[in-house]
Amino acid sequence: MPKPNHHIFADGELSRNEGTLRIDTLDGDTEYLPVESVDSLYLHGQIDFNTRSLGLLNEHNVPLHVFGWKDYYRGSYLPKRGQVSGNTIVEQVRAYDNLERRLQIGHKIIEASIHNMRANLRYYDGRRGNFSSAVNELEELKQTVASTASIDDLRAVEGNARKAYYACFDDILRDPFTLQKREYNPPSNEANAAISFLNSMVYTTSVSAIRKTALDPTVGFVHEPGERRFTLSLDIADIFKPILADRVLFRLVNRQQLSISDFEDELKGSLLTESGRMTVLEAYEKTLDETIEHPRLNRKVSFKTLVQTDVYSLKKHVLTGEPYHATERWW
Amino acid sequence: MVQYYHVCRRELWFMSRGIDIDRQTTNIQRGTHVDKTSYSDSRQSFMIGNRIQLDVLDSGDVMEVKVSSTLETPARMQLLFYLWFLQEIYGIEKDGVLAYPTERKRESVELTSETTERVESTVAGILGVVSQDEPPQLEKKPYCESCLYQDLCWM
Numbered sequence: 001m002p003k004p005n006h007h008i009f010a011d012g013e014l015s016r017n018e019g020t021l022r023i024d025t026l027d028g029d030t031e032y033l034p035v036e037s038v039d040s041l042y043l044h045g046q047i048d049f050n051t052r053s054l055g056l057l058n059e060h061n062v063p064l065h066v067f068g069w070k071d072y073y074r075g076s077y078l079p080k081r082g083q084v085s086g087n088t089i090v091e092q093v094r095a096y097d098n099l100e101r102r103l104q105i106g107h108k109i110i111e112a113s114i115h116n117m118r119a120n121l122r123y124y125d126g127r128r129g130n131f132s133s134a135v136n137e138l139e140e141l142k143q144t145v146a147s148t149a150s151i152d153d154l155r156a157v158e159g160n161a162r163k164a165y166y167a168c169f170d171d172i173l174r175d176p177f178t179l180q181k182r183e184y185n186p187p188s189n190e191a192n193a194a195i196s197f198l199n200s201m202v203y204t205t206s207v208s209a210i211r212k213t214a215l216d217p218t219v220g221f222v223h224e225p226g227e228r229r230f231t232l233s234l235d236i237a238d239i240f241k242p243i244l245a246d247r248v249l250f251r252l253v254n255r256q257q258l259s260i261s262d263f264e265d266e267l268k269g270s271l272l273t274e275s276g277r278m279t280v281l282e283a284y285e286k287t288l289d290e291t292i293e294h295p296r297l298n299r300k301v302s303f304k305t306l307v308q309t310d311v312y313s314l315k316k317h318v319l320t321g322e323p324y325h326a327t328e329r330w331w
Numbered sequence: 332m333v334q335y336y337h338v339c340r341r342e343l344w345f346m347s348r349g350i351d352i353d354r355q356t357t358n359i360q361r362g363t364h365v366d367k368t369s370y371s372d373s374r375q376s377f378m379i380g381n382r383i384q385l386d387v388l389d390s391g392d393v394m395e396v397k398v399s400s401t402l403e404t405p406a407r408m409q410l411l412f413y414l415w416f417l418q419e420i421y422g423i424e425k426d427g428v429l430a431y432p433t434e435r436k437r438e439s440v441e442l443t444s445e446t447t448e449r450v451e452s453t454v455a456g457i458l459g460v461v462s463q464d465e466p467p468q469l470e471k472k473p474y475c476e477s478c479l480y481q482d483l484c485w486m
Contacts, residue, residue, distance in 0.1 A: 085349045296485045299476075313486035319350060320466050325486060 002304050003039035004289070007281055009274065014049040016056045035060045039304075040208045044071055044277065063211055065204040070271045073200040078211055085214035091318045096219050103154065105221040105317070105324060107145050109235050110158045112326035114142040116242035117165040119329040120172075124250070129171030137164045154222065158238070165242075174254045186269025190260055191249070193270040194280060198245035199237065201284050203229070205244070206236040209307045213315050236314075239326050240307055248283045257283070292331045333412040333450075336457045337405035342480055343457065344466040350483070358477060365398045369432040380420075385413045392439075393417070393427045400431050402474070407440055408453055414442045415450040 008014070012025035021033040021041075035056055040063045043049075057064055057079060064077040095101040118138040125131040141161045148154040162182070169179035169191065179191040187193040210217045210232055220231030222238065252258040262276030272280065288304040301309065310327045317324035335343035374386045374394055386394045395410040410427045417423040427440035442450075460467060475481055 087349055297482065309482050309486045312483045315350075316483050316486065319348065322466075322469075 002302060002308070003037055005040045005042060005285060006033060006038045007042040007044060007285075008047060009044045009278065010047075011045040012047060014043070014047050014053050016050075016052040019056070021053060021056060035062060038062050040065060040204065042204070043067060061212075063208050065207070067200075070266070071197060071277055073204070076204065076207055078207075081211075081214070088214040088315065088319060089216050092215055092219055095318050096221060096225075099150075102151065102221050103149070105314070106151060106154050107148070108324050108326040109222050109239060110154055110161075111142055111145050112328045113158065113238045113242070114138050114145065114161045115328040116239065117161060117246075118142070120242050120246055120250070121165065121168055124168075124172045128174075128254075129168065131168050131171070134164050134168050137161075151222065151224075158222070172250055172254075174256070176260055177253050186267065187271070188268075189270050190263040191253075193263055193272055194249050194252075194258065194276075195245065197272055197277065197280060198248055198284060199241055201281070202237045202240050202244045203233055205288065205304065205307055206233040206240070206311075209304075209311045210236065212308060213311055215311065215315050215318070236307065236311060239310065240303075243327075243329060244284070244287060244303060244307075248280070248287050252280065252283055295330065296325075332457055333453055334402075334405040334409045336453055336460065337408050338402055338474075339470075339472060339478070340460045340467045341469065341484065342478065343460050344463065345480055345483070347461040359479070362398050365432060366396045369396050369430070370394070379416075383413065383416060387425075388428065391425065393425050394430055395427065396430050396432060398431070398433060400434060400436065403429075407438075408449070410440050411442060411446050411450050412453065414440070415447060418442060 008023060010023070010025035010027065010029075012023060012027075015022050015024070017032065019035070021035050021038075023031045023033060025031070038060075041057065042065045044067045054064070054077060057077070061079045063079060066074040066076065068074040095105060118135055121131040121135050121138065125135060138161055141157055141164070145154065145157055148157055166179060166182045173179065173191060177191050178189065179195075180189065182195070183189075183192050184196050187196045207217060207230055210230070215232060217230035217232045219225055220233075220235045223231035223234045225231050249258075258276065258279055262273055262279060263270050264273050265271075289302050291300040291302045292306075293299075294301045294306075294309075297309070306327055310325075313325045316322055332343060332346070335346055370388070373389045376384060376386050378384050386396070388394050393410065393413050395406055395413070397406045400406075406429055410429055414425055414427050417425055424442075426442075429438045429440055430436070440446075469484055475484070478484070
């Protein structure tokens with residue numbers, strides 16, 4: 001059973017108190033957080049911390065993800081590598097540098113990503129709208145993935161799939177939520193804002209999972225390593241966005257747990273309010289802890305573990321050539 | 332390496348490539364704890380040639396401590412390998428003790444012509460596995476469920 005993540009929303013100070021973490025909030029509250037029971041720590045408020053607290057996180061291999069103004073992802077402080085393996089990195093870069101091998105991995109990632117988008121549409125088909133043509137379109141796009149011979153073509157197929165997928169959101173999302181068009185920087189409306197925030201959470205979940213292996217997070221297969229972020233994390237996040245982000249959004253909106261008043265308009269964009277973010281995060285964390293029976297492992301695994309095992313599978317593929325199983329929803 | 336060879340050759344191959352995963356699991360911690368806290372006043376650890384760490388009892392016997400006797404053959408082979416190594420490389424003849432403190436059980440282990448042969452074929456076998464380009468085929472074993480590499484192997 002993986003450990004839970006911990007989120008700090010308050011403003012204040014994070015420090016080390018002997019072997020444990022101490023949080024002093026500006027409200028005058030003090031909270032102690034046993035560091036060994038945390039998988040990843042998230043800072044959402046304005047928090048001062050020092051090298052001693054980072055040292056403690058380091059000792060317990062806890063990554064720290066920092067969110068800044070209005071919860072835009074700022075970056076991660078990653079513990080010193082527990083996993084060092086020159087072999088793994090050499091093999092990962094070799095796989096990246098060989099177009100055939102890179103495409104092979106890229107195909108698996110995008111096929112899984114499209115499969116998971118399609119699974120969401122199938123679930124809502126007939127329930128909230130008629131999505132059969134979009135479902136078919138995604139199926140056809142998935143079929144063409146294997147024949148793409150360049151990374152650009154592969155990304156184009158992925159882009160088309162996402163377009164067809166997002167076009168269904170207006171029917172899936174209960175009024176008054178609409179997506180219209182996927183836009184970010186800044187997100188142009190409430191649905192876009194929620195998707196952006198949830199996607200950044202899936203991204204950090206992937207960052208944490210990759211950190212538990214010796215894989216290098218900067219060398220992705222679908223995304224180019226030149227991009228600013230950890231491109232391998234972007235690759236892995238693409239697989240899990242439909243499962244972890246979109247489903248949470250659909251559920252929250254359709255059960256009316258999230259309303260327009262959970263957002264505020266800022267400079268031509270829309271952003272979640274603090275209480276809106278809390279609602280979204282609570283649902284997200286709950287989803288990470290949900291479990292399903294895994295056919296190959298013969299045991300129940302949580303969605304968070306599923307992200308981890310996906311990364312293990314990729315690592316094994318890179319090192320041994322055994323097939324990589326990008327996670328395709330089977331339940 | 333010797334133990335892995337007798338437990339699971341696939342695990343041996345992963346180990347030989349430095350493919351390591353979460354070492355913080357309870358099983359590992361339990362093993363380390365039992366090893367650290369047992370017979371601590373009557374044995375000493377020695378590092379030999381920067382590669383082999385073995386424990387020697389006050390009586391002069393070489394000791395191997397295990398949490399349980401389920402994987403008895405692999406543990407025995409590991410100990411026999413130490414004895415063989417001492418004799419072969421340093422010309423020191425020793426006997427061994429295989430100990431399961433939690434089960435309050437001890438067994439003595441000796442290097443004979445028959446066990447020497449088994450150690451030598453093990454060493455040859457290890458070299459064979461490690462020199463392969465690919466890991467040995469996946470194979471379901473009764474202890475897969477509790478193996479550190481479970482998630483890596485079966486994913």
